[in-house]
Amino acid sequence: MRKIKESSTHFANKNSLGDICPEIYAINLLSGQWTLAICCHLSNGKLRFGELKKRIPQVTERMLALQLRKMEEDQLVIRTVYPEVPPRVEYELTESGMELIPIFKQLEAWGERHKSRL
């Protein structure tokens, strides 16, 4: 039993909440600015870095790279590097990642309904 409080930075709190509550943990993994967009585009199959970039034009290379790294670390995507020249790197969803798809569908439906009610 560790203490939880004691000089909380924003994300000390974030993580401690996520530790307790699996749904908060889940949302924390997904609440990166580009995470959902990436997942959606990968839900139809693997894509290369450049293809992702083309499909999400607003994202900068830096952010795309960062997000993908984080998602790899979080076991949402698999990163495959082909040792060729020019380099080729492909991203695809993990098992866990795919299991999110039905949840996305529901969020999508909810989002549409909710939006139309405003």
Place this chain on the structure above:
Amino acid sequence: MRKIKESSTHFANKNSLGDICPEIYAINLLSGQWTLAICCHLSNGKLRFGELKKRIPQVTERMLALQLRKMEEDQLVIRTVYPEVPPRVEYELTESGMELIPIFKQLEAWGERHKSRL
């Protein structure tokens, strides 16, 4: 038809993505640090400000107030003020808010599964 790009700040992007994609819109509404926690506690019925605070000890009064306001604006909670002294304010989920509960359950299940796989 407005333009979308042109000097994007973080949340100009965020919103423009949310405009296009209902699931991103949904996640944006839910990704406040305390939003989920509040929803969960309200899913069993209405609560007063102080009760919420007691149930989520890590949150500061300021943040709780801010989040609740935002959630009210986003039509996730209803805020009822009773004109008494001392003041009493109760919060409860809206229809939309309640419709999220089953989705939370699934996120919770996913979160647990995912966590155990790390």
Place this chain on the structure above:
DNA sequence: CAGGATCCTACAGGATACTG
């Protein structure tokens, strides 16, 4: 009791340029 007001900091995210 249920918050406002004030002040502050860490971090997410952006712009741009460069490279194996």
Place this chain on the structure above:
DNA sequence: CAGTATCCTGTAGGATCCTG
């Protein structure tokens, strides 16, 4: 092609004190 490196900014969130 698929990134790093560097530098910078806005904003979410925290601490603390005050009040109808």
